[in-house]
Amino acid sequence: MASGFSEWAERAHASLPAGGNGEFDLPDDLTTVVESGKGCRLRTADGREMLDFSMGWGSVLVGHADPRIAEPVARRLARGANFATVTDASLELAERLIQISPACERVRFCASGTEATMYCLRLARAFTGKQRVLRFEGAYHGAHDVGVTSMFPSRRLEFPAPEPSSDGLTAHEDGRVLVAPFNDAETAAGLIAAYADELAAVIVEPLQRCLPPAPGFLESLRTETRAHGVLLVFDEVVTGFRLAYGGAQERYGVTPDLVAYGKALGGGLPIGVFGGREDVMRLSSEHRHGKATYVWTASTLGGNPLSSTAALATLDVLGEDGVYDRLYAMGSHLRDGMRELLAERSIDACVLGEGPLAQIAFTDAPARDYRSSQHSDKAAARRLMLELFRRGVFLNPMGTKLYLSLAHDESVCDELLERLGGALDEVMAPALA
Numbered sequence: 152m153a154s155g156f157s158e159w160a161e162r163a164h165a166s167l168p169a170g171g172n173g174e175f176d177l178p179d180d181l182t183t184v185v186e187s188g189k190g191c192r193l194r195t196a197d198g199r200e201m202l203d204f205s206m207g208w209g210s211v212l213v214g215h216a217d218p219r220i221a222e223p224v225a226r227r228l229a230r231g232a233n234f235a236t237v238t239d240a241s242l243e244l245a246e247r248l249i250q251i252s253p254a255c256e257r258v259r260f261c262a263s264g265t266e267a268t269m270y271c272l273r274l275a276r277a278f279t280g281k282q283r284v285l286r287f288e289g290a291y292h293g294a295h296d297v298g299v300t301s302m303f304p305s306r307r308l309e310f311p312a313p314e315p316s317s318d319g320l321t322a323h324e325d326g327r328v329l330v331a332p333f334n335d336a337e338t339a340a341g342l343i344a345a346y347a348d349e350l351a352a353v354i355v356e357p358l359q360r361c362l363p364p365a366p367g368f369l370e371s372l373r374t375e376t377r378a379h380g381v382l383l384v385f386d387e388v389v390t391g392f393r394l395a396y397g398g399a400q401e402r403y404g405v406t407p408d409l410v411a412y413g414k415a416l417g418g419g420l421p422i423g424v425f426g427g428r429e430d431v432m433r434l435s436s437e438h439r440h441g442k443a444t445y446v447w448t449a450s451t452l453g454g455n456p457l458s459s460t461a462a463l464a465t466l467d468v469l470g471e472d473g474v475y476d477r478l479y480a481m482g483s484h485l486r487d488g489m490r491e492l493l494a495e496r497s498i499d500a501c502v503l504g505e506g507p508l509a510q511i512a513f514t515d516a517p518a519r520d521y522r523s524s525q526h527s528d529k530a531a532a533r534r535l536m537l538e539l540f541r542r543g544v545f546l547n548p549m550g551t552k553l554y555l556s557l558a559h560d561e562s563v564c565d566e567l568l569e570r571l572g573g574a575l576d577e578v579m580a581p582a583l584a
């Protein structure tokens with residue numbers, strides 16, 4: 152290893168592959184060990200302060216170490232961390248979720264978004280008696296096989312052919328996963344009709360990464376799935392409680408059969424929820440085992456009282472007046488500022504996102520799906536992300552979305568914009584000159 156590494160980085164590389172916990176894909180010299188966070192700022196173990204625009208990959212929507220979440224959780228910890236059964240807190244949370252989520256007549260808890268989408272798909276297969284699943288290119292639905300198939304494919308295969316985005320997957324092998332382009336209602340409708348007899352579910356991120364749904368796209372998925380006996384699954388792990396209190400369902404006015412939640416709901420603690428129609432969720436009743444269609448769902452930490460308490464406290468904060476107006480105003484301020492910086496430098500790019508989410512795609516045509524949102528110069532885009540990281544902006548250098556929180560404000564966004572301007576001048580402008 153190169154000398155000049157901090158002692159923390161040396162230790163991280165000695166114990167963790169790439170010195171990280173997965174996905175951050177930082178070069179060795181930027182290996183970062185975080186020690187604490189407050190609001191929207193992080194402190195690294197070697198004493199550096201960074202502006203956080205990752206916010207625990209969006210799991211911390213209220214802000215780091217906010218006493219409105221931290222204090223009830225600390226009090227609850229003194230009463231026991233986990234019982235692997237229903238507690239007063241998880242029951243209250245289930246009741247609240249059923250009020251908030253248009254799709255949910257019943258819910259079950261797990262500990263991550265990965266589990267939540269996996270259970271939705273298993274339920275859909277069992278309920279319909281069919282095996283195939285249709286997903287959209289470029290979406291991420293968690294770490295399971297379907298979740299990462301065609302997540303970032305490198306080849307432009309003809310739809311609906313899938314490409315595994317990891318070794319060790321099997322979902323792409325026997326035609327179980329079909330892939331369609333996001334925002335192309337016609338192609339999706341054609342595939343749903345063509346595979347109706349074998350298709351259990353269509354799973355979609357209603358806002359895919361940072362790509363908003365085209366008018367009518369989600370409505371068309373709803374109509375076509377219903378017409379062909381296919382379940383519609385919304386992966387609201389990112390959009391839930393973030394785009395609106397009632398998530399993407401409220402924002403876009405479309406109600407799926409099943410929905411998966413995670414991230415922001417848990418206030419930074421591990422959480423996953425899957426829920427939906429009672430007649431589908433009923434299949435997970437254990438007394439059915441061996442007698443009727445039955446779906447195994449279980450999670451040791453699902454519904455634990457600490458995560459449930461954090462979720463209830465998070466929902467209290469998010470339920471306050473004006474919260475979403477603030478998140479949307481801040482997001483617009485950030486995205487407008489980014490557009491301005493790019494326009495001033497005549498850089499071809501789209502600024503994507505809605506509400507408290509933002510992402511830059513260096514493309515010369517409007518981005519509406521995975522293929523059209525690919526950077527025209529991937530190497531330059533990566534250099535830009537790394538330069539921002541060097542300038543003290545904590546983000547995922549894979550160029551995924553920036554997450555805002557209630558702890559951010561317009562002046563923090565302006566700090567980011569200033570650093571972005573400097574980074575663009577350093578990295579992109581010379582390339583264009």
Ligand SMILES: Cc1ncc(COP(=O)(O)O)c(C=O)c1O
Nearest residue numbers: 263264265291292293388389413
């Ligand atoms: C849309 C979406 N679904 C599912 C997941 C998986 O959630 P988790 O990391 O909690 O398993 C993620 C995580 O980033 C996500 O963005």
